[in-house]
Structures are given as C-alpha cells and as structure tokens.
Amino acid sequence: NAGVTQTPKFQVLKTGQSMTLQCAQDMNHNSMYWYRQDPGMGLRLIYYSASEGTTDKGEVPNGYNVSRLNKREFSLRLESAAPSQTSVYFCASSSETQYFGPGTRLLVL
C-alpha cells in the first residue's frame, strides 16, 4: 500500500517548456488535489477533483491544467512554464483525511 505517489521528484525547466506532474493513489479515494507550497505562503490549492470525471479550480489555477485520468490518477500540466511557477507541488487524496504525496520540486529558469 504505497499511499500517494508523485513523479518526478525533481525537475528543472526552461521558461516556456511544458511538463506534466503525475500523481497516483491506491486508497480508493474519490477526491484528489494539487497544491503548491512556497515559503511563507503555506499550501495553496491549484485544482481539485471531487470525484472521477470532475475537476474544479482552486485558489491559484492560472497557468495550470489538470486531468483526472481515472479514479487513481490525477495529473497537473504546465503548458508554458514561467519562473513564478518555481515551487514544491504536492498531490493529495482524501476520504475525510487528506493524505499527501512526497512532493515534486520544480525549478523554472
């Protein structure tokens, strides 16, 4: 039982490049979330998916897209990365309690 897994762990991009962050959970949770964490800002919700087939914007969705591929997987895509998107990205899934993955550290140059 791996919980929430995220890939990659680290990534360096140049401005304008695209990439997809992958997230999978094996706890049969309906809800999944993407957050970014920046110093002094806590975790801010980018997008969430309350159930398979639905996605909704969170607090900071601009510059991101998501796909709820199936119940297990929820991916986050940056179409044209910007330095302001340098951050640590966390995926989470929940029934009542949110369980977080280990994070993806992204640097955009």
Place this chain on the structure above:
Amino acid sequence: TQLLEQSPQFLSIQEGENLTVYCNSSSVFSSLQWYRQEPGEGPVLLVTVVTGGEVKKLKRLTFQFGDARKDSSLHITAAQPGDTGLYLCAGRNDYKLSFGAGTTVTVRA
C-alpha cells in the same frame, strides 16, 4: 491574503520548554486540522477538531478549537527535538482545505 493566520512564524526553544502555536481566522470552518511537515516530505495529519470548544490531546500535544470554530491552538508540553518541524493548520469546508502559512518550530537539545 491568507484565510488562516498562524503565529508565530518561527519558534525556537530549548528541550523541555513548552510552546503554543495559534491559528486565527475571520471565517467559520466545519472542522480544523493540524498537520506536521518535515523537510522533503508532505504534511502528515496530527488531529482534526470538529466541535466548537473541543480539546484533544495527543501525548504531549494539546489541540483546542475555539467556541466559534474560527480559531485554534496547538500546545506542546516539554518539547523534544523530535517535535521539530513545520506545523500547519487547515480549515475545512466542503471538500477543500485552506491552509495557514505555517509555524516553523525548532527544539534545541
């Protein structure tokens, strides 16, 4: 603007001392959660408080939810170096959590 304000932002104490972290908001939440996060990892849930005025104890940690369900506190008695970490409060409404910016606690041996 953070929906939840945590104070202090940083706290450094000697082993054996007590500490309190505060989490305040002008919004009412259906529940409030406290997480601890260690470097390089995702947040891990410590406790959920649901009822106004509720007090929960987890070994040396005491959590309190305000009567109006807008604020909370975390008190650690006789802190140990293993308590070192980033403590985050999060207010829950519907599917979503709103996080405070966090309090970095350092316990010196």
